[in-house]
Amino acid sequence: MTSLTRRAFIKSSVATATAATVGFPVSQVALAQAKKAEAGWAWDKAVCRFCGTGCGIQVATAGGKIVATKGDPDAPVNRGLNCIKGYFNGKMAYGADRLTQPLMRMKDGKFDKKGDFAPVSWKVAMDEMEKQFRRAYQEKGPSGVSIIGSGQYTIQEGYVAAKLMKAGFRSNNIDPNARHCMASAVAAFMQTFGVDEPANVYDDIELADTVVLWGANMAEAHPVLWSRVTDRRLVAKATKVVNVTTYRNMSSDLSDLEIVIKPSTDLALQNWIAREILARGAMNKAFVEKHCVFATGPTDIGYGMRPTSKFAYEAEKDIQAKELVVTLDKYEAVGQRRKAGEQVEQKSRTSAGRHWLISFEEFKRGVEPYTLDFVAELCKGDVDEPIAKFKEKLEQLLQLMIDPKRNVISFWTMGFNQHQRGVWVNEQCYMIHLLLGKHATPGNAAFSLTGQPSACGTAREVGTFSHRLPADMVVDNPKHRELTEKTWKLPAKTLNPKPGSDIMGILRDIEDGGVKFLWVQVTNPSSPRPTRTTGSRPRARPTASSSWPTATPRSRARWRTWCCPPR
């Protein structure tokens, strides 16, 4: 077979295998030809670890190397499809810059924080880590050492890391990047439902009549799930998709309605929807009376910043200036029943989760100021769009949500979760769905999509959060500590009862000198944080475990060693 003929043969086989994987009707002859091209290959199942969707893949090996990958047609989530991340699962193992041995900053043959990375043996790297760990532990004790972990850990990796820190070193200074990703979603789950997980399943997509994207560009960020939304939209003619977004993006291509809003004005938009649900008699009274109570909480909660300007960069100062006192603008004044220009001390900065029950009448009064005129003026994000057109779109959105004959799914990700008021905006989406009685039933969901493959498994269940123990237990509960001490065969009353620093706390601690040793595992904290400032002035000795040369070890922080555990 000439190379040209062989190339045509393989292309045809790839096309047939692709078609069969996603459920196209394919002839037996074509399938037999595709199998010929794969002669000598062994196909095995695997899981993609790049996001929280949970896609199944299949990996082909021949001669000890990966030669092909494809989506697993039997996987219930992706049904054979891959996104660009899953697509590269095989090839990434062979990248020229993949790390295969430890790198350590060296000068004149010795470790030096100001030196350049040089390859060293595992023994040299581990010996240096041990030396630096002992120095920090002897000086500061359990609070002076730390691990920043990951929602990309496997369950087993996370369990070992948590046990090493909590049982081995009696330190709770371990916290995963999942704190960044989902902390606000978790707080909203706990405050609203008392349980920290979504209530729906992906199969609800095939039952939805209205799909609302809230600051979530699913077409690019969750393409596999988007393919299911696409299928639903194209097959069920009555299904409508609404993209509530701060900018036009690829998800708008399929959407029936694109609503461009100003950043952070979604809270006001949600309040308007709640107001109209009540005003138009659209509340599912029986559902609400049976399952719901009304509650509220403080608004003077600050922004989680340090009140000092000691470490602030220019990009942080506008928010930091509001940490202690907020001067209300005309819109905030309406929401808080105060006067524009009034200065409000942020008294609830350390008790932001406090909340209390209110009556239905109080709730109704709370959303009353959010009229269409007020909200449209506040929210409209496209300066060129006429206000009348924007109002018309809001009305269409409302109708698509409140129509009792329509099943409604709201999807969101970091557009809500990494919001200035992430807990509130999550809770308010639940508010809308609960008022309508459209939650946790087939085709109806306020659905927080996650971004990491094992944030639930490693962060929550095996205890890599600074306040957690395995099996969803917590360090400040004496009974939980007692049970864990028995399980781990530890002397009684030796587990540390005080929650450790969370991920931002650890980064601040290394700036302040409170933490002297940091081990970064399976994550890259120098890259994703908004300003990449915190943690870049460490007085600690950080170590990063990574398979790839990421920004964390290369940053100004002068991370010490850079290891790649073989996988």
Place this chain on the structure above:
Amino acid sequence: MNLSGILVVTAPGRFDECVAAVAALPAVEVFHRDPATHRFIVVQEADRVDGEMAGLLRLKAVPGVVLAEMVYHYFAEGEPQ
């Protein structure tokens, strides 16, 4: 040789237009077609990873295409890049 088996989904009423536009792209070949579900399968060839990614973005940018996602990745021959 890097070959990508890709599923393309088009907006209703734009199937033929999209197939023609995609077929005209270099290093892309259209194979299976299913107009009833607005889907077709293409195989894209690229020398390097950046070419594979750029090719996918180029497919997604074709007017009328609402979804284009990789399904199958073949890189059995030649040194992977």
